[in-house]
Amino acid sequence: DLAARFPNDFLFGVATAAYQIEGAANEDGRKPSIWDAFSKMPGRVYKGHSGDVACDHYHRWESDLDLIRSLGVDAYRFSIAWPRILPDGRGQVNEKGLDFYDRLIDGMVARGLKVFPTLYHWDLPLTLAGYGGWTARNTAEAFAEYAEIVVRRLGDRMDALATINEPWCICHLSHLYGVHAPGEKSPAAFAAAIHTLNLAHGLGVEAARSVRPDLPMGIVINAHSVYPASGSPVDQGAAERAFEFHNGLFFSPLFEGSYPAEVLEAYGEMMPIEDGDLQTINQPLDWWGLNYYTPLRVKDDGSADTLYPRAEVVPPKPGPDLTDIGWEIYETGLSDLMKGLYERYSLPPMFITENGACYNDEPVDGAIGDTRRIDYLDKHFRAVADARDAGVPVKGYFLWSLMDNYEWAEGYKMRFGIVHVDYDTQVRTLKDSALWYRNLISEHVSAR
């Protein structure tokens, strides 16, 4: 059975992120982030939804921790809101912000939950955007200061710390495709963001270790599982370029200390690389996290003079193989990717830091029969076990997400939770998938 395929020390967890659940956007000294601003601009987010209230977790954190505990999970992955700790990004520290996470972490420890925070899950203090945001080197320096402040106060109770969640979303999606805050569509901004972000990670790791050298440090990457749309050599070439463009841009500097040559050729002049930066970025890490939802299929874009990687994304066809957000379900993409990455790079042990599915099922007579989500999870757990059997050192799995929450540009329309949230009443209801997950974990525990 499924539970027996995971070793005794395998960690089962759930994941969330600050801006998606906390709300209390203007409380206790928090100032706006780029997402507070972006969500209020017409046309950016579905129906103009914002994280002002979200799941009101800032006020309901105790009962939310009880809820997490009731699932039987070992660990909780959450993020710390930079604009609560340093409302202007750097400078004045807001003690009330630190106090909140201090209580939250104590609450996790009291409930026997392992503490897996992420320092940055997209809520850049808006003040820093005024200095160039992720395109400006001073943001990387500010990130290191923030990391040090957080680890000094909270690091003693952390089990593992991630610097940054999903560099791809921060660079590609936010600065090249314009979909996420700050909504840039500029190759130059994109190129600058790539390097600033990688540098921020490196400086952040150094800063955290300067305070607590033994804290297990990592980063969370939504690596893409890239496939050519056809067997033709041109499409295979496109898939290889797309791999470097979507994955290599992060994996090569982080784990090998260099940027992929072809990417440097296309974007290098726009990347503000200084002497020594690549050594700073290439810190030995204790672990890394993979977020996986769906594969990426590409074909050659047929043109020689568009910007690298000249690979066109082939969107999936509508049908039952898509979740409600339109993402293709392909669990082999997960096992292929895990195995492929370890063949290609020399990587430390890993966690699945996010995996899950969007299905917008609503309660019927008080129950949410999200059997499609259970099916998705079952398949992906098996894919993780397959990769593990093939030798991939995967230590745990965090399900995205604990509860329905603010799904960025999709607002509250798209639901990824195993717990349903009624946004009018803030009532939480376990979906059938939560019962399924609880059962999987309890089977695992009784076999331990």
Ligand code: FCB
């Ligand atoms: C990931 C994000 C997470 C959530 C899921 C669905 O890209 O890290 O916050 O939005 O997608």
